[in-house]
Structure formats: structure tokens, C-alpha cells
Amino acid sequence: MRAAEHELSTVADEAIAVAQRGSRAAETALLTMQERLEEPRWPAAIAIAAAIVFSALLPGKLTFGPPYSLPVFEAILLAVLMVVAPQSRPDEPSWHRRLAIGMIAVVNAANMLSLGFLINLLFNHNYPNGTRLMLSGVLIWVTNVLVFALWFWELDAGGPHRRLVDRAHGRRASDLLFPQMTTGDAEDAGWRPGFVDYVFVAFTTATAFSPTDTMPMSRVAKVLMMLEALVSLATIGLVAARAVNIIH
DSSP states (O other): OHHHHHHHHHHHHHHHHHHHHHHHHHHHHHHHHHHHTOEESHHHHHHHHHHHHHHHHSOGGGSSSSTTHHHHHHHHHHHHHHHHOSEEOTTSOHHHHHHHHHHHHHHHHHHHHHHHHHHHHHHHSOOOOHHHHHHHHHHHHHHHHHHHHHHHHHHGGGSHHHHHHHHHTTOOOOSEEOGGGTSOOGGGTTOOOOHHHHHHHHHHHHHHSSOOSSEEOSHHHHHHHHHHHHHHHHIIIIIIHHHHHHHO
16 A cells, blocks of 8 residues: 555656646747747847937037937937837837837938038038048938838838737738748748848948849838938938048
């Protein structure tokens, strides 16, 4: 009788241990899935921080409002977003994404205003410092690339959180068609774009003034690419050419 009770107790202990291991495995799998459905915001935050620094480096004649007021405001928005939402998750509150989109819109509007001020300064005032002019044009052009990389990253397929959920369910709807989405290779089946991929799209659009290897599939993506190419063309074609004439 005692031997049977001991054997039964041993079997029960083993069953409990197996159940605990299964529970830990399930928790690990759940955490892994959650991690896959989360995308860090720090690459985008670095891009926004760089854009803020570039705007602060522009001459006062090319900025809106009191000196450094707009960069400080943008930095506060960025700090709030990174504190409340360091990760982009499918279950995050909708105001997190609205705050991110609003911040990108503010940075974009400020950069386009700086370009407008610069063009006005070129044609209506005497600007003898050609080197400073070229540096200002470079800062505006780089900021333009960063801002539209942020737009592509935040809006493609409904945003980072929606993209992750759709990819997890096998859906591949997208505003931008990356080459990896068309190969049909098994290795590319689980591929998903990261922030660097959107920086590349923005950079090639700004340099070629048109799509390169990544095609716009929606009207939103097409409008964004046209707007980015227009700003880039104005910066390079007008500002750089004028600056070279001033230097010579």
C-alpha cells in the first residue's frame, strides 16, 4: 500500500512539474509573440531628434517664431511620446499614434517653412554668405529625408502596430511594395520592413525625384513621394545653384 501511495505521489509530482514546464513554455511563447508584435520607437526618435537639432542649427532668418522655441516644443513632444510609448504595440491607445503623427507634421511644416524663408531670402534679399547658404540647404534637405522616412514608417499599412498584426495573420497589405514582398522566396515570407528600410525609400526618392526599387501602392504613398521629391528638387535646384553662384 505504501509503495503504491509513494508511486502515486511521484507520478503526481511529475505531472505538476510537466504542467509547470508547459506553463513556462506557454508564457515564453506568448512573450516572444508579443515582442514580435512590438516595434521600438527609438530609431524614429533618433531621426526626430536629428531633425530637431538641424532646425536649431538654422539661422534665425530661416526659422519660425522666437529662436529655439519650435525645437524646444518639438523636443517636449518627443520626450512625452518616448516616456508613454517607447514601443509601438497593437494594443496601444490611439492617442499615442495621433501624438506621433502630430509631431511628424509639426517637424515637416517647420522644415517646409524654413525652405520657403530660404527661397524668399534668395530672391528678395542680398545673401552674401554662400557657404552658410549651402549648409542651410543641406540641413533642410537632410531633414526632408528624415521627415518623409517618418511619414512612410508611420503610415505604411496603417502604421507599425497594424503592420505587425497583419503580418502575424499572413496579410501583406501595404502602401509601399518592397522588393522582398515580390520574390516569392520562403526566406522572405517572414520579412517585414524596419525604420531603416523607410529611410532608404525616403533617401532614394529625394535623390532620384521618383520611386526606385520600392513602389507606391496607395494614393497616400504617391502624394507623399511627390511632395518629398518637390521639396528636394526645390532645395537642390534653387538653393544649391544660387549658393554656387554666390560663392563664385
